[in-house]
Amino acid sequence: MMDLKIITRHAPSNYGSLLQSIATIKILKGMGHQAQIIDYLRPDERGLQAVLTSLASKRSWNNNLLKKWFYVGVRYPEERCAEVRFNQMRRRYLVLSHRCSSVSDLQKLDADVFITGSDQVWGPMLNDHYDENYFLSFVVDKPKIAYAASFGKTEFTPAIIENYKQMLSQYNAITVREDSAVKMLNNWKTDCVGQVLDPTLMLTLDEWNQYTGKEIKKKYVLVYQIHNDRNLGLYAKHFAKSIGLPLIRISPYLHQISREGKLVWLPELGEFLSYIKHCSYFITDSFHGTAFALIFNKQFFEILPNNNTGSRNLSILRLTGLENRIVSNYNDFDIIKKRIDYNKVNAILAEERLKSIKILKDILHIYENSSY
Numbered sequence: 099m100m101d102l103k104i105i106t107r108h109a110p111s112n113y114g115s116l117l118q119s120i121a122t123i124k125i126l127k128g129m130g131h132q133a134q135i136i137d138y139l140r141p142d143e144r145g146l147q148a149v150l151t152s153l154a155s156k157r158s159w160n161n162n163l164l165k166k167w168f169y170v171g172v173r174y175p176e177e178r179c180a181e182v183r184f185n186q187m188r189r190r191y192l193v194l195s196h197r198c199s200s201v202s203d204l205q206k207l208d209a210d211v212f213i214t215g216s217d218q219v220w221g222p223m224l225n226d227h228y229d230e231n232y233f234l235s236f237v238v239d240k241p242k243i244a245y246a247a248s249f250g251k252t253e254f255t256p257a258i259i260e261n262y263k264q265m266l267s268q269y270n271a272i273t274v275r276e277d278s279a280v281k282m283l284n285n286w287k288t289d290c291v292g293q294v295l296d297p298t299l300m301l302t303l304d305e306w307n308q309y310t311g312k313e314i315k316k317k318y319v320l321v322y323q324i325h326n327d328r329n330l331g332l333y334a335k336h337f338a339k340s341i342g343l344p345l346i347r348i349s350p351y352l353h354q355i356s357r358e359g360k361l362v363w364l365p366e367l368g369e370f371l372s373y374i375k376h377c378s379y380f381i382t383d384s385f386h387g388t389a390f391a392l393i394f395n396k397q398f399f400e401i402l403p404n405n406n407t408g409s410r411n412l413s414i415l416r417l418t419g420l421e422n423r424i425v426s427n428y429n430d431f432d433i434i435k436k437r438i439d440y441n442k443v444n445a446i447l448a449e450e451r452l453k454s455i456k457i458l459k460d461i462l463h464i465y466e467n468s469s470y
Contacts, residue, residue, distance in 0.1 A: 274292075
């Protein structure tokens with residue numbers, strides 16, 4: 099049994115971050131290891147600082163003092179409520195190290211192997227800059243590996259690429275979540291073991307069913323939206339109307355009450371999963387929304403964001419042969435006739451799950467009983 103410590107994006111108040119962290123711990127413990135999520139907290143990931151950092155990138159709000167105050171007045175209370183609820187869920191579901199808020203805190207950690215986990219660990223943070231701590235820059239003389247790490251996007255400046263290449267060269271083994279990341283690393287002449295599944299997809303349906311809440315018996319169309327794209331809500335509204343079902347929207351943020359659909363605000367983790375599991379149709383722009391649509395075998399549609407972050411969703415859709423789930427015509431509701439054959443999808447995921455588990459086991463096996 100090895101002592102493994104994982105740094106990942108567990109701290110933001112969103113369900114994907116929490117769910118992939120839960121899965122990572124469960125997978126590593128299932129392999130017989132002791133595993134902890136490093137409780138690394140960036141100041142701009144929670145609370146008022148998160149709201150102010152987000153505001154800085156919104157020109158239409160940031161250039162007017164009254165708009166600034168309105169934005170903060172609306173967003174901070176809901177951010178604080180989400181922080182409290184997610185803190186409760188993190189304490190319930192995760193195994194955390196001591197709190198680390200600085201490099202000196204991180205340098206005090208010890209482990210047999212340090213792991214950069216999944217999610218957008220190598221992409222820009224809210225302040226639009228990457229964070230060297232997610233590249234395990236604080237680790238000295240211990241093995242460093244990456245499992246299902248994501249850059250979050252596919253376009254970077256030459257200066258950032260050079261920094262990435264230097265930091266990534268310090269890893270003993272790298273696996274990534276997206277096929278686009280494999281291509282980037284190959285172009286950068288950076289060693290990469292290959293593409294693996296996101297941790298959420300490495301757990302089976304039966305394993306996730308242990309986390310779901312009570313059954314929801316009514317029929318409904320569900321929206322889970324991450325990006326601010328009005329087209330998604332309007333499409334969902336008209337789609338739900340065309341098939342005569344109510345539209346439900348699920349979100350940790352109260353401001354989405356103004357968007358299309360009846361809002362289920364800040365549900366506990368089990369309730370969140372239950373709403374996905376029991377919906378009749380599911381519309382999302384979220385990578386982890388897509389992952390759980392696959393896990394629960396839902397008939398789902400994708401509306402990808404209007405930026406280069408959609409590569410995350412495209413990668414898993416390509417892997418499972420479901421690129422046709424992407425909505426390109428917002429007046430076309432005939433996509434409902436294109437039913438997903440989950441016999442094929444589940445077979446692909448089962449094979450990829452075995453491959454991913456073997457890759458991770460093989461990497462970790464190198465350091466068992468090692469005097470590295």
